[in-house]
Amino acid sequence: MLARAKVYLVGAGPGDPDLLTVKALRLLQLADVIFYDRLVSAEILALANPRATLIDSGKELGQQQETQERIYAGLLAEAHSGRVILRLKSGDPMIFGRGGEELAFLASHGIAAEVVPGVSSALAAPGLAGVPLTYRGVAASFAVVAGHRQSVAELDWSVYGAIDTLVILMGVEFRDVIAGSLVRAGRPGDQPVLFISNASTGNEVQVESTLGAVARGVTRVAAPAVMVIGEVVRLRRESGVAAMVGAAV
Ligand SMILES: C[S@@+](CC[C@H](N)C(=O)[O-])C[C@H]1O[C@@H](n2cnc3c(N)ncnc32)[C@H](O)[C@@H]1O
Incomplete structure (x- = not known):
């Protein structure tokens, strides 16, 4: 049978x-x-x-x-x-x-x-870094967006200008193009950006920058990484998690 x-x-x-x-x-x-x-x-x-x-x-x-x-x-x-x-x-x-x-x-x-279902890096990486994707009075919406070659070529990035927090996956290679498109779509150049590479592993690295600096191509990042864009990134310092990175649980 x-x-x-x-x-x-x-x-x-x-x-x-x-x-x-x-x-x-x-x-x-x-x-x-x-x-x-x-x-x-x-x-x-x-x-x-x-x-x-x-x-x-x-x-x-x-x-x-x-x-x-x-x-x-x-x-x-x-x-x-x-x-x-x-x-x-x-x-x-x-x-x-x-x-x-x-x-x-x-x-x-x-x-x-x-x-x-599994725990997506889109949620886990910012969470582990102490960045809330939503926060009362700071961010009421978030979107998860693909940042690979095809998205960069085909997406209308102006749509994402108005979403409070953006989480970009597969965006390391074209991070400068993505950041530039978002600034042109109205996001401030000094808006913070956090890259979390190899989240939750022994090789995790967090790099904080701004949209303007990423657009200028001066922010070094290793793939795979989650790119988090928005005012919520500033809350990472207040969360206390940034100071504990590397501490054993
Ligand atoms: C093909 S997508 C798969 C996403 C996966 N299904 C998820 O829900 O996390 C691969 C992308 O996920 C992100 N990614 C997956 N695991 C990651 C990790 N541990 N740290 C950082 N980024 C990760 C990176 O942006 C990578 O380019």
């Missing part, structure tokens, strides 16, 4: 294994096959069932489509095996992770899927 095909689409959080959900950890320990993305940390993979087959499904720049086709073929090949199949993505699987496309692909092949 053909086993009922099912794939778990699981969020691995930003990197720190302590930020996995209980359900994600339980599935990792049960999994027979894990297709994992490039940003899933080694510490998290180390928690997987030792007998699981781990399949590196990271996408190299310029080969995204080929890799995606390979992932689809692999999922199809494994899904009917009756084994526990995980598609493990960094952060939350439904935020800039092609989670929606993969769900649609599985559905079109009659394969059941279950989404296990």
